[in-house]
């Protein structure tokens with residue numbers, strides 16, 4: 601298929617660039633405003649893949665409430681579709697967080713609307729979480745929240 605068609609497909613799916621980090625760019629999804637599209641072009645980082653695999657493992661467990669759900673991933677993992685969070689207000693950051701989460705930069709976390717007006721505070725950057733190291737423990741630790749600027 602031509603490169604032109606690939607670009608067209610990308611522009612059909614992705615709108616405004618809403619964020620970027622060490623390894624990824626994150627776009628609003630033009631097809632559904634409750635989703636984002638995370639693209640990863642750096643080699644050998646695999647954070648999209650780790651997020652996808654993490655979500656597959658936690659999604660049917662009580663731990664799911666701590667993670668922004670993943671919805672789809674491209675065959676080689678460069679493009680990940682995730683639920684869109686809204687930025688958390690300063691009073692919404694919990695003092696204690698599960699021991700398998702880390703990187704407490706405020707912009708790595710957000711809020712998702714739940715049922716009946718409820719909200720859930722979730723991590724949307726969990727490509728480097730400590731789930732491999734600590735497992736799905738119920739242990740919590742004090743979170744030292746910080747801002748990049």
Ligand SMILES: Nc1ncnc2c1ncn2[C@@H]1O[C@H](COP(=O)(O)OP(=O)(O)O)[C@@H](O)[C@H]1O
Pocket residue numbers: 618619620621622623624625626636647668682683684685686707708710724725726727
């Ligand atoms: N699910 C999401 N919903 C809304 N914004 C997001 C979401 N995921 C990431 N972002 C925004 O994009 C930025 C970069 O994404 P992030 O997952 O932190 O990438 P990186 O692994 O490169 O740090 C975040 O700091 C945040 O502002």
Ligand SMILES: [Mg+2]
Pocket residue numbers: 621622707708725
């Ligand atoms: Mg980040």
